[in-house]
Amino acid sequence: MYTEEHLQQHDDAFSDEQISVSMTSSYDSDIFQEKLEIELNKREDKGYRKEKSKMEDGTFFKIESYCTPYTLGGQIRHAISGKRSRCKVGSKDENLFFVVTDTTYNAENPRKLFYNSPEEFERHYRVSLPTEVKLAYLQKKR
Numbered sequence: 001m002y003t004e005e006h007l008q009q010h011d012d013a014f015s016d017e018q019i020s021v022s023m024t025s026s027y028d029s030d031i032f033q034e035k036l037e038i039e040l041n042k043r044e045d046k047g048y049r050k051e052k053s054k055m056e057d058g059t060f061f062k063i064e065s066y067c068t069p070y071t072l073g074g075q076i077r078h079a080i081s082g083k084r085s086r087c088k089v090g091s092k093d094e095n096l097f098f099v100v101t102d103t104t105y106n107a108e109n110p111r112k113l114f115y116n117s118p119e120e121f122e123r124h125y126r127v128s129l130p131t132e133v134k135l136a137y138l139q140k141k142r
Helices: 026-044 092-096 118-125 131-141
Strands: 003-008 018-023 048-054 060-066 075-077 084-088 098-102 111-115
Touching: 026 048, 060 111, 060 118, 084 092, 092 131, 098 118, 111 118, 118 131
Parallel strands: none
Antiparallel strands: 003 018, 048 060, 075 084, 098 111
């Protein structure tokens, strides 16, 4: 026997979505609770953003990302996983990463996104970067 639980969103950024998980047992109930906690934790994270992007063919896809604060000496955060590294903002460690400044929503408060490579950024945002950008990254990384 299936039952469905729906949680209505209260955050404006997520108002067009619902969290929906089917439950068939107490195990499924535990999984639902874990997924719910993960979603709620993401929403409380100030560096987290979930957005829709449009591809050239007109289809949409969702992008989840985590930004790194501009605070000097703060921990660099991976844009896809949200994992914080031991590397510091403003240090030579930044040269190890492909850094993207995202100004799409607020040019006055841009988001700083750190990737392991330009190709990782391309896969995440489903874009192609010019070869010159990739070569400049390789030169900087040396």
